[in-house]
Amino acid sequence: MRLRPIHVATLFRIPIRVSYGWIPVVLLHVYAVSVFYLPHHLQGFHPFAYWALGVGTTLLLFLSVLGHEIGHALVARAEGIRIYDITLHLFGGFARFEHEAYSPGAEFRIAVAGPSASFLYAVMFFLLNQLSTSVFDSRPAALITNYLALSNLILALFNLLPGFPLDGGRIFRAWLWARWGDYWRASRWAIGVGQGIAYLLIGLGVFWALRARTSADLFAGAWSILIGIFLRDVAESSRLSLKQADQMRRIRVADVMRDPPALLPPEMTVEELAARVLTMYRSRTFPVSRDRRLHGILLVPALQALPRERWAQTTIREVMRPVAPLLFVHPETPLWEAHRVLRRNGLGATAVLDANGYIVGYLTLEDFRSDAHTP
Ligand SMILES: [Zn+2]
Numbered sequence: 300m301r302l303r304p305i306h307v308a309t310l311f312r313i314p315i316r317v318s319y320g321w322i323p324v325v326l327l328h329v330y331a332v333s334v335f336y337l338p339h340h341l342q343g344f345h346p347f348a349y350w351a352l353g354v355g356t357t358l359l360l361f362l363s364v365l366g367h368e369i370g371h372a373l374v375a376r377a378e379g380i381r382i383y384d385i386t387l388h389l390f391g392g393f394a395r396f397e398h399e400a401y402s403p404g405a406e407f408r409i410a411v412a413g414p415s416a417s418f419l420y421a422v423m424f425f426l427l428n429q430l431s432t433s434v435f436d437s438r439p440a441a442l443i444t445n446y447l448a449l450s451n452l453i454l455a456l457f458n459l460l461p462g463f464p465l466d467g468g469r470i471f472r473a474w475l476w477a478r479w480g481d482y483w484r485a486s487r488w489a490i491g492v493g494q495g496i497a498y499l500l501i502g503l504g505v506f507w508a509l510r511a512r513t514s515a516d517l518f519a520g521a522w523s524i525l526i527g528i529f530l531r532d533v534a535e536s537s538r539l540s541l542k543q544a545d546q547m548r549r550i551r552v553a554d555v556m557r558d559p560p561a562l563l564p565p566e567m568t569v570e571e572l573a574a575r576v577l578t579m580y581r582s583r584t585f586p587v588s589r590d591r592r593l594h595g596i597l598l599v600p601a602l603q604a605l606p607r608e609r610w611a612q613t614t615i616r617e618v619m620r621p622v623a624p625l626l627f628v629h630p631e632t633p634l635w636e637a638h639r640v641l642r643r644n645g646l647g648a649t650a651v652l653d654a655n656g657y658i659v660g661y662l663t664l665e666d667f668r669s670d671a672h673t674p
Pocket residue numbers: 367368371413414458466
């Protein structure tokens with residue numbers, strides 16, 4: 300069973316969620332900081348003070364992780380991509396977008412925003428650290444800001460490793476994509492390197508754990524193994540969905556198009572349509588044509604706005620959507636591209652025209668639902 304992440308806040312109109320796996324990590328972090336890290340570096344405080352500082356440090360660390368994801372999300376929004384939500388989970392954070400970037404430039408800018416934000420926090424905590432030692436002379440504040448500056452620096456550097464799904468892998472893919480002009484090949488390479496890095500982390504973790512002298516070493520080794528497994532899983536599922544999308548890209552409109560329900564002559568009246576066509580064909584849309592030349596597409600629900608007494612004088616030509624680039628595709632058009640046309644033209648239907656401009660088929664969104672080609 301998979302539990303849905305809990306919605307905890309909304310920032311910049313983005314829902315922020317935390318997964319259940321995130322909670323034990325937070326508790327473990329509070330514990331490690333309050334019981335080991337702080338008492339080790341800072342003696343003579345009340346136990347309660349260590350716990351309060353531990354909670355504060357943990358809060359700031361996870362705000363830093365959140366800030367990293369918000370960095371990605373805000374740049375993605377500036378690139379015109381809708382953001383669904385940000386989820387904090389066991390291994391960090393994840394921002395979900397409506398779709399991937401459409402250009403290597405956009406991909407690069409979105410990917411680089413997260414590590415840039417982390418670098419910025421590292422610098423900010425470093426400056427606060429200088430301030431706490433030189434101006435306020437506060438040992439606890441210096442210790443915490445030092446810890447947070449280092450954590451953010453590590454977060455930025457780790458995410459810059461050049462393997463997908465890490466940010467560095469996305470940057471690497473954007474670079475290859477711009478160089479080769481081939482998104483698919485660039486993705487395969489970035490994912491391949493990502494799998495390599497994942498196995499490297501697993502191997503490193505095993506080595507670390509086997510040679511561990513302290514429980515902290517053992518913990519670090521186990522953590523490295525877990526992160527490696529996590530990255531390997533994400534890279535593997537990315538590889539599979541990429542393969543699927545790549546196959547999808549090879550399917551053409553000609554492979555799935557149907558005959559049009561009926562071709563309506565433009566001079567037909569709405570009265571005739573209601574009496575002769577709508578009684579026979581159950582279709583939301585009809586292509587309008589003469590001599591198999593497309594004149595437009597009629598959207599049947601749009602006729603509801605037309606008063607009954609005007610049906611006899613109104614012709615289809617007056618109420619149809621006249622022919623425009625989003626109203627037709629070609630038999631050779633890749634199916635995923637046709638799907639985008641169908642979703643964007645507000646009709647959910649498109650005519651298929653051959654090279655001479657004659658109607659040879661018809662495609663609707665229902666055709667995608669009725670078979671397995673839905674992207
Ligand atoms: Zn990131």
